[in-house]
Amino acid sequence: MNQHAPHTFHIPVMGLAFTADSPLKVARFGITSVVSIGDDVLLEQLRAHYSQQHGRPYFPIAPGEEDYRARRITAFLNLTDELVQEQIQELKQQEFTPDSDLTRYFEMLPDHSPLREQYLEMRYTKDPFQRLCIQEELCEAVVPGRIDVNIMTKLDKTNFAKNGEPLPQEYTDAQAALRGFANSTVRAALVFSAGMNMRLYGYLEQFECFLPDKEGAFEKEVIIKVSDYRSAFVQGKILAKKGIWVSEFRVESGLNCGGHAFATDGYLMGPILEEFRQNRESMRLELYSLYSAALAAKGNQVPYDVPEQRISAQGGIGTAGEDKLMRRHYGMDATGWGTPFLLVPEATTVDEETLAKLVQATEKDLYLSPISPLGVPFNALRGTSSEQQKADRAAKGKPGSPCIKKFLVSNTEFTDEPICTASRKYQRRKLIQLQEQQLPSEVYQAEEAKVLAKECLCDGLANAALQLLNIGKKAASKAVTICPGPNLAYFSGVFRLQEMVDHIYGRFNVLNSTYRPHVFIKELNMYIDYWKNKKDEQLETLTEKQYKYLQGFWENLQQGIQYYKKQLPEFFKDQLEQQVLMLDELLDAEEELLLARLPKTAAD
Secondary structure, rough: OOOOOOOOEOOOOOOOOOOOHHHHHHHHHHHHHHEEEEOOOHHHHHHHHHHOOOOOOOOOOOOHHHHHHHHHHHHHHHHHHHHHHHHHHHHHHOOOOOOOOHHHHHHHOOOHHHHHHHHHHOOOOOOOHHHHHHHHHHHHHHOOOOEEEEEEEOOOOOOOOOOOOOOOHHOHHHHHHHHHHHHOOOOOEEEEEEOHHHHHHHHHHHOHHOEEOOOOOOEEEEEEEEEOHHHHHHHHHHHHHOOOOOOOOEEOOOOOEEEOHHHHHEEEEHOOOOOOOHHHHHHHHHHHHHHHHHHHHOOOOOOOOOOEEEEEEEOOOOOHHHHHHHHHOOOOEEEEHHHOOOOOHOOOOOHHHHHHHHHHHOHHHEEEEEEOOOOOOOOEEOOHHHHHHHHHHHOOOOOOOOOOOOOOOOOOOOOOOOOOEEEHHHHHHHHHHHHHOOOOHHHHHHHHHHHHHOOOHHHHHHHHHHHHHHOOOHHHHOOOOOOOOOOHEEEOOOHHHHHHHHOOOOOOEEEOOOOOOOHHHHHHHHHHHHHHHHHHHHHHHHOHHHHHHHHHHHHHHHHHHHHHHHHHHHHHOOHHHHHHHHHHHHHHHHHHHHHHHHOOOOOO
């Protein structure tokens, strides 16, 4: 599977529904996208929809059937793979007419792509025979984008049999999802996000599809989404010792991203990528040493050549210049572009009402919210139908959501079996507990607000597909939550796929007129706000441990600012105006941090 898609970017996973069927929209153009396989209910509904749309037989896999979750995921991925392969075969049969998908395939390729250069050569070739020969070579070179999948490692609840007994370990949510991918026909990558899950990592060893073949190629690869170099190295070692090779580390900004935000301790994207740039080859060689020893100990074939290990970056990238900076200055093999593609119906699945809200969204409409039942900050959009539904339920004295899917259950404060903090079952009990404590009015209201803030993400992040594709009863009335990053504020409009791709490669501009700070400055300012909020929360009862955390965070931000100052001439060669602008913003951030610094006696 070591043949890569021809583009230098991918579309990361977004929510549950927003990229669930993206491969059916973009893979035939050589664009890789990532599908969440966390919600088998949604994937089964989509399989039924697309089976009917394409005249395929559909045999339901009902809840309660043996291994139904894994089998649903396998069946959905197999159908997607089959349809994409058909699209590619149809595309190869097309003529190079101005409006054909075949022409669009090559028109959208990056300028430096040898295939695009060959395509342009074909266009200007006069000789009919030579032109036909080049066209045949071009068609032969067409490959689809990958159908990568994502598993959020923290979502790995134990499931139970009808008699109430816990099912064996391999039937937990994440392990069943992994098995569903492993058993599919898809030759792509499994992306792990949200940290380590040792049980899940160990389960990889049971599937030969993650091992190299005689030529050293992989049928299925492993990608890990990380927030820093240390995390990559630690997780890479753990898997290498199990005989599993990490083919890519996907570095994502801790705050300047969509959905769940896993903040670092003040380590900024630039310095993090610098550490990867300096150490990636030594890390690769050390991991290969551990990996080859593990394979040999198991009696498996050891690749003679050190396998490729790609590094990519994502989170808040919004211009062709920033994209080039990641790839040329830091040596990233690829970049991830997520949030802007929510405005591209040819690439993602967003219902019309929510899409209209995204188009109109400004900076104040996008916030780092407390709505996730996992207790992790969550980048979201204000004013969604899900937010309104949540408020309506609370106003009627029926706070919380009916918890049907149970993917985010984690709390055992009131029950033996975990329940979700967004559920009606939890919120009723928690509010009664707070009322019984007879708290001062202000304290009670603050605690009540924390409880009522949680939203049902299992439904909210899936319902856009049900609405748009009119799946199920009352599809149009289902409430939607959406998880764009702050970058959305600088894009206003509904765009065609080619327009967004051309924007990425610097051939078109889709930014609005709102002033947009550089991706590194935006992240820095978000981290300063995050640190100041943490300080305000803890200052009155600051412990020595909290003081050290806040002070270390502050120092890391300061070091990041100094790093950026030194890099400005490299970032913006022959662009003095850009250097001065970013320097001014760095100095403003530095001053803001100095004014807000902790008093030396804060923890005394």
